[in-house]
Amino acid sequence: MNTIKCFTLAWSLTGNMNNGRQWHTASVLSNGRVLVTGGANYNGTLYNSLNSSELYDPSTGIWTTTGNMINARYAHAESVLSNEKVLVTGGIGNSILNSAELYDPSTGTWTTTSNMTDVRHSHTASVLSNGKVLIVGDALNSAELYDPPTGTWITTGNMNNAPYFHTASVLSDGKVLATGGQNNNGYLNSAELYDPATGIWTTTGNMNNSRHAHTASVLSNEKVLVTGESSNGYLNTAELYDPSTGTWTTTRNMNNARYIHTSSVLSNGTVLVTGGSSISGVLNSAELYDPSKDT
Template sequence: MNSVGQTTQPPNYSCTENNASIQFTLSSSSHSASNPTSSCSLQQCNTSLNGNNNCRSTSTPCYDYRTINNISYCAPGILCTILETCDNITQTCSSNNSICIINSCCSSQAVCLPFLATQMCKTGWLYTGNMIDARQYHTASVLSNGKVLVTGGIGNGILNSAELYDPLTGIWTTTGNMTNAREYHTASVLSNGKVLVTGGANSSSSLNSAELYDPLTGTWTTTGNMINARGGSTTCVLSNGKVLVTGGADNNGVLKSTELYDPLTASVLSNGKVLVTGGLDNGYRVINSSELYDPLTGIWTTTSSMNNTREEHTASVLSNGKVLVTGGAADTGGNYLNSAELYDPLTSTWTATSNMNNARLSQTASVLSNGKVLVAGGWNGSIALNSAELY
């Protein structure tokens, strides 16, 4: 897809007025803009035109453009006079990188809107670059430099490989291999920027080993072992800098024990209570229950249940404080999910949100520095996936 041009203003500025002014620098790439102008303005769309959906986001002013067939697209404000016109019969544009639309905000004349403009304000899930290795039961961690570290899992055998995703380019690159191949492990970003990987399983048993990744060197070093071998556990970095490791399973069954990793003796953590969702109960039934851990008191309390039973799903804390849960399996019979839901800690309630493009379990989900969530890999019931998508 060719570039239509980029805004010369910061990409995430706020606009509270009904009229928004956006400045564009038009590129020499193939698109259907003509008579370029340095600035343009557009009245915000009438929300009643499309079921009260006006495309306007909280941080960037986006507007509702519609096709001849009344299909809605979101894009930034662009003055109609800089766009090529198209008619209501052929509905064609001279560039195949544009779509014929009726700009419901400023003109009844059909015009050719460049596709990239519609991507700038698109919501929901978007495809991004594929990982180098297909993998499931892996981990993904957002580093302090904004890149995402993906480690281990199972693809072509149990993996010790690791790779980095750059959200600025959408490209994956290899980095140093872990000391041990592992799946069902955990990864926690410490306050010093290093990543602590714990436990998991190899082809024969659960692991209690742990190792540290240094983003500055791209290398791994071993650190102290956990008290218990455990795979499929969860970890959270607490406000005191320690890492809380909960549950999982060893060679004898499901664990309810927890342990703490102290960064002063080797690691680090995050703020507030810890939400644990779904998984398997002692009868190996998939559940939808949720509970909260308070690191100040060390006490667990129940909270509202998810809309769907899930195991091997992901949970990500968004910039607005809500928790996005994606995918997983609804049962042990192969019912894999593409659904997603949001937990609001202020109301302790769950609401459904838009579905992923692909059903997947044992994928990873990473909150990027721009607020988007990168979901990568997993299993769709037939193969390990290398596809990735953004929320």
């Protein structure tokens, strides 16, 4: 006899953070806890950068403070390294930063590491298969690599475009796909690939829509799902990149137009899209995309 099990997806409240923050970062550590760093609060006139950090324990739903960062920052990037330390780079403090620092989960403390070559904010940081971290963006076409064993930075090939508010995704073949964003010339629909073996960027197929502050998710079928904001306003459109052909195809629209949202690939292969902003204001809505059904 075949049986059907029904599951209800629901949201429930959990413990509040110790500090309200936006433009912060969050990383899942190897022990399952979530490290949240920096960000800003807004007093109605100015963004005030934060140096505070805290840890969320999923088993208790409780947040605890941990060591403060050396530099207050928001719009920064955060990466969990293969040695389990967390690398934080750039962002905005009293000015745009090129500083970098490391968090050690075993001690809860921060130490400085070498500065990036360029100041950056709203950039991306991608951990490559060789353990190095690729940094790109902030209206710059320059790219640089951080080597965790030596704590040093080296420049690598320049991008074809100089984006910020773009996305960067590590594909199954080890290449990095950068999509969209904006620069001094406006919003971008371009996409390009970085090859760690050569340090060279090559263009690939353009997206169907120019996008910034969007999301990109690598699916279990190796395609990349891009959702949200476009140069034409708040959009609910989504599209898929096929690495085997270098082309984009449209897929089903989201239920809500949104940007500055998040997208997370769940263990069952579906993509959870949450929050963001739309023409009606800040959103608390969430929706799921099922690649197997294209819905």
